[in-house]
Amino acid sequence: MVWLNGPFGAGKTTVAQQIVADNPLWRIFDPEMVGFLVRSQFQDFGFADFQQLRSWRRLTPIVADEIARETGQHLVITQTVLDQQYWRELVTGTRAHGHTLRQVLLDVRPEILRQRICDDEVLHRAAGWRLEHLSIFLEARTWMAREADLVVDTSAASPRRTALSIADAIGSWVEQDKAEQRSCSSRERRRSRVR
Numbered sequence: 001m002v003w004l005n006g007p008f009g010a011g012k013t014t015v016a017q018q019i020v021a022d023n024p025l026w027r028i029f030d031p032e033m034v035g036f037l038v039r040s041q042f043q044d045f046g047f048a049d050f051q052q053l054r055s056w057r058r059l060t061p062i063v064a065d066e067i068a069r070e071t072g073q074h075l076v077i078t079q080t081v082l083d084q085q086y087w088r089e090l091v092t093g094t095r096a097h098g099h100t101l102r103q104v105l106l107d108v109r110p111e112i113l114r115q116r117i118c119d120d121e122v123l124h125r126a127a128g129w130r131l132e133h134l135s136i137f138l139e140a141r142t143w144m145a146r147e148a149d150l151v152v153d154t155s156a157a158s159p160r161r162t163a164l165s166i167a168d169a170i171g172s173w174v175e176q177d178k179a180e181q182r183s184c185s186s187r188e189r190r191r192s193r194v195r
Helices: 012-022 032-041 054-071 084-096 110-119 124-132 134-147 159-194
Strands: 002-005 026-029 074-078 102-107 150-153
Touching (some): 002 012, 012 026, 012 074, 012 159, 054 084, 084 134
Parallel strands (some): 002 074, 002 102, 026 074, 102 150
């Protein structure tokens, strides 16, 4: 599973659509759908963002696991997660279901991001909210970059170029995972012989 993280307006959805268009083994999963569910069920809990609900952080890995198992596809997940503790809970939950989760940070220069947000006619009604959260992203950017498996600057890169960079990284990660599995299997066989 590959999680595209980054600020609102960095191009996560567009890049995810390109990844899926390029490779039918991949499927988009948007955890905001889980957010809509928990928001509707916990309206009386007094929260500003559904990510604050532990239920969202517990259910998102479960739903991702179900989708991956049912479809037999890999997931590219699109959701901004700015809270480091929330991110770690999502990683732990995903691994508990036997999946590897790679974080790709789609980074963008603040001035470019502001311009994109203001120019996005489709989401113009959310421009104020997105701009308010820009400072929160800039604060979170340090931990996000540190914990990311890949950082891609989308300031000047097209969605296609970004998707190709991610696809290259995925190829390397798959090889790493296979090597680790072979190494674990080899150690297990040696232990079995010793017993």
